[in-house]
Amino acid sequence: MVSKTRKQWSKRKRIVIGSLGVLSLIYIAVILWHTFKPLPQGVSYDGELHKTDAVDFITDLTYAQDQKGKDMVHENHIFDAVNTMIKEADDFVVVDFFSFDGYYDEKVDFPKIADTLSTTLANKKRENPNMPVVFITDPLNRGYGSYENEWFKKMRDAGVEIVYTDLDQLRDSIPIYSGIHRTFFQWFDIGGKGWIANATASEAPKMTIASYMTLLNIKANHRKVVVTDKEAMVTSSNPHDASGFHGNIALKVTGPIINDILEAEEAVSLFSGGPELPRAKVEESDGEYEVQYVTEKKILDALLADLAITEKGDKIWLGMFFIAKRDIVNALIDAANRGVEVNMILDPNENSFGQQKSGLPNRPVVQEMVEDTKGKINVRWYNTVIGQYHAKAIWIQTDDQTVISSGSGNYTDRTLDNYNLESNMRVVAPNDSEFVGEMEDYFERIWNNEDAMYTVDKEEFQDDFTWWQRWIYTLQKSIKVTTY
Structure with missing residues (x-):
């Protein structure tokens, strides 16, 4: 009897060890694949060198008259230029921004960047219903699936096409955690209304457990680009109210580089289920x-x-x-x-x-x-x-x-x-x-x-x-x- 019991225990032990071994191999295989897998087509892009006559240098600066913060001064120019670009576009508007909302807890009168930009884009689409207006963004801005924030809803209601980047297509930068997430956690997204406090601000919509599990992968579409048929801007600045007093830099250019940027942005749109993007009618020219x-x-x-x-x-x-x-x-x-x-x-x-x-x-x-x-x-x-x-x-x-x-x-x-x-x-x-x-x-x-x-x-x-x-x-x- 004792011998039989020992045999049963030994068999169970082998099953448990074998199962853990299989899971470990799956976990390691998932880590290796998603750390080194091929990138989506069009990612890691280097365009041609194009000549142009002008490069506009635009900055945001917040500074104090002394080290303790006396007499604060805000020189914010970047999103003034962004909104002007959108208003002056004739054929299309494509933007790609990482963080875009007006949620914050700090007792500071931040500039209303998100509301102003969303209104500008919504108005542009209403005034030009046949014009392509596309906003590519990171799923951070919908709580990784927990909600739609009010600024994106405003734009979507006006007809702006919103493309949330499919981050699963990208490589994993925290393989230890992402291997666990991809092997186990991602299969348990049961949906439902968010009920956990949002980490960005207490007034932001609540999030689900599954959304938090996704957030912990720490991966992002971190681009900050604006493109129209006339000009393009690449910046370090986000249309995020609580970032409104950050020091940032933007470069604005014209010419054929516009289509290079559109080609790279189209790659993100397509692997995320979004549309093909338009192209600008521009020709090579001379310039310093x-x-x-x-x-x-x-x-x-x-x-x-x-x-x-x-x-x-x-x-x-x-x-x-x-x-x-x-x-x-x-x-x-x-x-x-x-x-x-x-x-x-x-x-x-x-x-x-x-x-x-x-x-x-x-x-x-x-x-x-x-x-x-x-x-x-x-x-x-x-x-x-x-x-x-x-x-x-x-x-x-x-x-x-x-x-x-x-x-x-x-x-x-x-x-x-x-x-x-x-x-x-x-x-x-x-x-x-x-x-x-x-x-x-x-x-x-x-x-x-x-x-x-x-x-x-x-x-x-x-x-x-x-x-x-x-x-x-x-x-x-x-x-x-x-x-x-």
Whole structure:
């Protein structure tokens, strides 16, 4: 009898171990496939270089007259330009924005960006019912399936075509969690009305458990693009009210690059079940600037090539929200060590929408860069009394030319290793051109605090740097569990 019982237990044990082994193999296979699977056609795009006569440099700046936030000033121009572009379009409007809503808890009178832009787009469609007006966006803006926010409803009711990006088609940037989600959690979406408080704001619609499970994959269509038949804009700014006082940069151009951007946006629309997109009637022309549209890892490839040719005496300005991508960090360290002047204006990663942050990733990365260059890299922190320094721009000047890359792409693995969808404009310009001068004036103004307290010394935030910040940063990078 005892022998029979032991045999039964042994059999059950083998079944349990075998089942766990099969599940483990499935889990590992899911991780490997969704980390390295082929990208959807048209993702990671690099367009041709096109000549144009003008590149418009547009900024949003919020700053204080002193470090404590006295006499706040808001210079917001980007969404004024966006709304004007839409109103002046004759044939079509295509926009792609990551975060788009008016929910927030902070007791601040933020600009009504979402309401203004949604009204502009809705009115454009009502006035021109046969005109294609397409809004491509991230499912964040519907709570990953929990609701439709009021701004998208307004546009949809007017006939604007809303395309929510199918993030499942993209690779997974947090494989440890996403493997579990794809293997188990995704099959238990039972629908129903949301009942869990929204993480973005207490007044935002509630979410379901399934939506939260999807959110934890931390993947996104992070692009920020506006295209009409006349011109195109690539920006670092979101039409999100609570982001209304962030520091941001936008580049606006005309010419055949419009159709390159439409081609790349059409790829996202099609793999997400959306429509084919129109094209602009534009021809190649002459001009002093060369412009190129690059997305995802092509942003990184172009940037590393541009950094590699810098020599002693050249100059780099960097304005960045997150910097952590190892290839770029090493390239900037190498440039500084061979005599390139490298000036970085960074967000201190001190707060996010009123919530205290740990300083990751920028502070441990800055500590490393300063150490590895023996202080040759110059760093100032943006004085984020309110909002964030949300720009993602680099300015690289050699004897021959200046190259600028600006848009939605932070310098992180998630951004530049073909996980998120990202969009940048790359511009090759003469050193003595107006655009190059305008952009350097912008950086000089902020660096030198010419008319306000824009930036503070590196030591202002770096003096309280601790070993645990570098340890946590290293751990997060090694296991790929980060929010940046």
